[in-house]
Amino acid sequence: MCFRTPKALADSPDPSRKAKIDEIIRVDHAGETAAVRIYEGQMFVLGRNKETAETLEHMRMQEVEHLSDLDVLVADRRVRPSALLPVWEVAGFALGAVTAAMGKEAAMACTVAVEDVIGGHYNDQIRDLLARGWDEEELLALLKKNRDEELEHLETATELGAERAPLHAPLTQIIKTGCKAAIEVAKVI
Amino acid sequence: MIHSRGMIRAVRRCLPAWARAGRPLRSAAAAPNWAEFGRSLTEQAAGHRDEEDLFHDPELAILDEALDYVEEHGWTRAAISAGAQKLGYPPLSHGMFEKGDFALVRHAMRRATEAMASQLEAMPLEAMTGDERIIAGVRARLEHLAPFVSSGSWAKAMALGALPQHALDTSTELGVTVDELWYLAGDRSADASWYSRRGLLLGVFASTELYMLSDTSEGFSDTWEFLRRRVADVSLLGSRAGSAGDVAAAFGSGLSSLAGGAFSLARPFVEAQKGHHSEAVHSALGSLGSVAELFREAVADAAAGRAPGTSASRRTADEPAEAASGAGAAGGAQGEAAAPSDDARKRDSAPAGEGTGDEAGASDGAAADRA
Numbered sequence: 001m002c003f004r005t006p007k008a009l010a011d012s013p014d015p016s017r018k019a020k021i022d023e024i025i026r027v028d029h030a031g032e033t034a035a036v037r038i039y040e041g042q043m044f045v046l047g048r049n050k051e052t053a054e055t056l057e058h059m060r061m062q063e064v065e066h067l068s069d070l071d072v073l074v075a076d077r078r079v080r081p082s083a084l085l086p087v088w089e090v091a092g093f094a095l096g097a098v099t100a101a102m103g104k105e106a107a108m109a110c111t112v113a114v115e116d117v118i119g120g121h122y123n124d125q126i127r128d129l130l131a132r133g134w135d136e137e138e139l140l141a142l143l144k145k146n147r148d149e150e151l152e153h154l155e156t157a158t159e160l161g162a163e164r165a166p167l168h169a170p171l172t173q174i175i176k177t178g179c180k181a182a183i184e185v186a187k188v189i
Numbered sequence: 190m191i192h193s194r195g196m197i198r199a200v201r202r203c204l205p206a207w208a209r210a211g212r213p214l215r216s217a218a219a220a221p222n223w224a225e226f227g228r229s230l231t232e233q234a235a236g237h238r239d240e241e242d243l244f245h246d247p248e249l250a251i252l253d254e255a256l257d258y259v260e261e262h263g264w265t266r267a268a269i270s271a272g273a274q275k276l277g278y279p280p281l282s283h284g285m286f287e288k289g290d291f292a293l294v295r296h297a298m299r300r301a302t303e304a305m306a307s308q309l310e311a312m313p314l315e316a317m318t319g320d321e322r323i324i325a326g327v328r329a330r331l332e333h334l335a336p337f338v339s340s341g342s343w344a345k346a347m348a349l350g351a352l353p354q355h356a357l358d359t360s361t362e363l364g365v366t367v368d369e370l371w372y373l374a375g376d377r378s379a380d381a382s383w384y385s386r387r388g389l390l391l392g393v394f395a396s397t398e399l400y401m402l403s404d405t406s407e408g409f410s411d412t413w414e415f416l417r418r419r420v421a422d423v424s425l426l427g428s429r430a431g432s433a434g435d436v437a438a439a440f441g442s443g444l445s446s447l448a449g450g451a452f453s454l455a456r457p458f459v460e461a462q463k464g465h466h467s468e469a470v471h472s473a474l475g476s477l478g479s480v481a482e483l484f485r486e487a488v489a490d491a492a493a494g495r496a497p498g499t500s501a502s503r504r505t506a507d508e509p510a511e512a513a514s515g516a517g518a519a520g521g522a523q524g525e526a527a528a529p530s531d532d533a534r535k536r537d538s539a540p541a542g543e544g545t546g547d548e549a550g551a552s553d554g555a556a557a558d559r560a
Contacts, residue, residue, distance in 0.1 A: 029379065075377035078368070085381050 017134065022079045023187050024125050024139070028146070029074055030082040030186040031118060032067040034092035038114060039063060041096020042107045052104060055160070059111075059153050066146050073139070082186045091182075095175070105165035111157035113175035115150045121183055122147035248285055250276060252296040259337065264290050264346050291355045294346040295362055297334060302366045305330035309373045320424050322374040327394055327416055330366060331401055335409060344402050367391050389423045 039060035047053045074081050082088065099110035126143050129136055165171060255272030262268035266283040269292070273282035286292035308329040314322055337343040350359035367390045376386060396419060401412045 071379040074379040078372065081379050081383050083384060 020128075020132075021077060021136070021139070024129075024143075025070065025073050025077060025079045026082050027121075027183055027186045028125075028143075029067070029070040029079075030085060030088050031121070031183070032063055032070055032146075033085055034088040034182070035063040035114070035118070036060060036067055037089050037092030038096040038110070041093040041098075042100040042111075043096075044093075045097050045100035046104055046107060049104075052160075055156065059156070062149050062153070066149070069142055073142070083189050084186065088182070088186070095178075099171070099175075102171075103165065105161045105163075106167075106171065108157040108160045108162035109165035109168050109171055110175055112154055112162040113172045114179055115154035115157065117176050117179040117183070119147055119151045119154060122150065247276075247278065247282075249296075251278060251282055251285075252293060253300070255293055256297060256300075259293070259342055260340060263342065264293050264349055266290060269293055288355070288358070291349055291352075291358065294349050294355075295358060297337070297346065298350075298359075298362045298366070301330050301333040302362070302369060304333040305366070306369055306373060309370075314373070314375070319374055320420050323370065323390065323393075324413075324416055324420050326370040326373060327390075327397060327420075328413055330370070330394075331398060331412070332409075335401075338401055338409075347398070347402070363391060363394070367394060393419045393423055 039056055043053060043056045043060065046056065073079065095110060095114075096107070100107040122143050126140060126147065129140055129143070162168070251269060251273045253272075254275050255269045257275075258268040258271040262271060266286075266289050269283040269286060269289075270280045274280050283289070288295070305326055309322070309326050312322075312325060317325070331338075334343055337346065349355065364387070367387045371386055371390060376383075378386070393416070397412060397416045400415045401409060404412045406412070
């Protein structure tokens with residue numbers, strides 16, 4: 001397919017470096033898109049309780065901020081965004097809505113599972129970039145900021161009762177596996 | 190053992206006559222003039238592009254020079270070899286290029302895209318609308334290769350690029366061109382519309398390039414008119430954020446233009462290489478062509494909101510000589526590629542009222558002209 005490895009005419013002395021950076025930005029962009037939708041799905045169902053709605057809205061706004069930072073990066077670094085963005089959006093909303101329908105604790109368990117995987121994913125990327133020794137200060141700073149805020153969400157959700165959710169263990173496992181699979185797919189497509 | 194001229198002469202005297210080739214042992218005439226060799230390269234480097242790096246890539250230099258020999262030798266390794274020799278490299282330098290003939294075609298495409306980018310950057314883009322920027326970009330990209338089009342060699346280059354072993358590289362280069370053009374036109378999208386915009390522009394670009402191959406108007410004015418109409422067609426779709434259906438339709442129209450073009454252009458080459466696989470290849474290409482035709486019509490129908498199959502049946506009724514099958518289109522388009530006609534250009538008046546289907550009007554109209 002013609003968009004497999006688009007090389008912009010802009011300076012890209014090392015194609016493999018551009019490919020790696022593209023992959024990082026593409027996955028994160030897709031992930032943040034899905035994360036925004038997950039919170040929107042949860043708010044759709046649980047929005048009536050004021051306190052919950054406030055917490056969810058705060059977390060959603062932080063994800064929206066991450067997403068807009070990544071939008072800028074996608075355009076500046078000439079990255080091809082994930083072709084399955086509509087899929088990630090629908091899947092995220094569905095995940096948020098379904099787990100919220102199972103109850104507030106289930107919604108929090110979903111958040112914990114997703115943020116756990118995403119936090120680990122950001123850590124992997126940061127480690128990878130540092131190991132390669134590339135000069136990518138801006139990108140690294142963004143990844144670190146995102147990781148810190150995702151782990152904050154994880155703590156908030158745990159405090160709000162994620163572990164009390166019904167079927168907590170299988171639910172968490174299924175969601176984690178799904179997220180990891182989605183990450184692998186988004187790296188390529 | 191120390192070899193001396195005397196010893197070697199003694200050995201040679203013992204050889205049979207046929208082995209005693211007239212080649213001298215060491216000849217000053219055969220060795221290149223190293224001073225001149227180095228100087229000619231530096232001069233070439235200085236004369237080429239001053240803003241390029243100090244590191245002078247011999248491959249790029251050879252390919253640039255080889256473009257001057259395309260008239261004489263065609264898009265072949267012979268042209269690359271001639272270019273290499275002009276620069277003082279050995280004639281066998283074409284061996285550097287794995288892809289052979291196609292390397293030259295791809296280099297021409299890359300230089301054209303670079304020229305398009307630099308031309309666009311020099312224009313007052315803020316004062317132009319999005320459509321105008323796209324039109325200017327496609328025009329710049331195509332104008333850079335206009336000399337090859339006028340002399341008829343670009344059709345052969347496109348056919349070479351359409352061959353299966355090179356198709357992926359060609360589409361990558363086109364993808365880069367289209368992405369660069371949208372970026373310069375101001376697109377900073379990061380959602381599904383990224384894909385729909387590039388798919389649409391790919392279709393516009395491919396159909397315009399095909400149209401240009403058999404355009405004999407003064408300064409390709411008919412082509413620029415065609416381009417203007419195609420961009421006007423797609424600008425309505427391009428502005429919306431893409432839904433999955435939009436993206437599919439955009440890619441469908443883009444790909445069907447490319448497939449139809451590839452089929453019609455590659456067919457002469459395939460026939461030239463007729464050998465053991467000709468039957469299978471012919472039937473495969475034939476079905477590809479007919480699929481491309483039908484796909485194109487279906488997409489045009491979908492875009493215009495009609496039931497699929499309407500335009501196919503309508504066209505068969507109007508012009509019985511031109512079938513919706515690949516054979517007819519291929520035969521007509523083959524004529525288009527092989528012998529540019531100087532009939533009046535009425536191709537975009539063909540199936541009037543079709544939306545994005547008109548971008549396929551090029552080969553349809555050409556086939557109708559020859560039918």
